[in-house]
Amino acid sequence: MTTETVTYAPEAAPRLEWAKLVPDVYKAMIRLDAAARQGLDHTLYELVKIRASQINHCAFCIDMHTKDALAAGESVERIVQLSAWEESRHFYTERELAALELTEAVTVLTDGFVPDEVYERAAIHFEETELAQLIAAITVINAWNRFGVTCRMTPGHYQPGGHK
Numbered sequence: 001m002t003t004e005t006v007t008y009a010p011e012a013a014p015r016l017e018w019a020k021l022v023p024d025v026y027k028a029m030i031r032l033d034a035a036a037r038q039g040l041d042h043t044l045y046e047l048v049k050i051r052a053s054q055i056n057h058c059a060f061c062i063d064m065h066t067k068d069a070l071a072a073g074e075s076v077e078r079i080v081q082l083s084a085w086e087e088s089r090h091f092y093t094e095r096e097l098a099a100l101e102l103t104e105a106v107t108v109l110t111d112g113f114v115p116d117e118v119y120e121r122a123a124i125h126f127e128e129t130e131l132a133q134l135i136a137a138i139t140v141i142n143a144w145n146r147f148g149v150t151c152r153m154t155p156g157h158y159q160p161g162g163h164k
Helices: 023-037 042-055 059-071 076-084 094-107 116-125 128-151
Strands: none
Touching (some): 023 128, 042 076, 042 094, 059 076, 094 116, 094 128, 116 128
């Protein structure tokens, strides 16, 4: 029996370490993130962050929020199914489904707006203040994703709870 050695592609360095170059912006993002998560269920918050990051192809944020969700007790199965949540609806509550649908609508603005029916479904499951917090959380993760993909932040090194 022969043992094969697997060689992985080399790890790419980030293009730009934006947080070190503009620390005031980074600190403001941290404060904005903390404000956006207030009052939101932690599990829901992480599911939304993972889903937006998947859509935006932000490997760094997928790594971070998947690890945070697992550390908080989220199941591997629900995290794995997020990329196909519409076909895996039975893994999520109606409230989570409404949040995921809203996350996709806010993240992918190809039609230039969030459809009324998507917003109305979310409004059924969230009180106005919660809905505003959810929209803020979705908006903030989209901003983080833009930093991550533009600067090519390197995934794989994050430790759970590292950015609270």
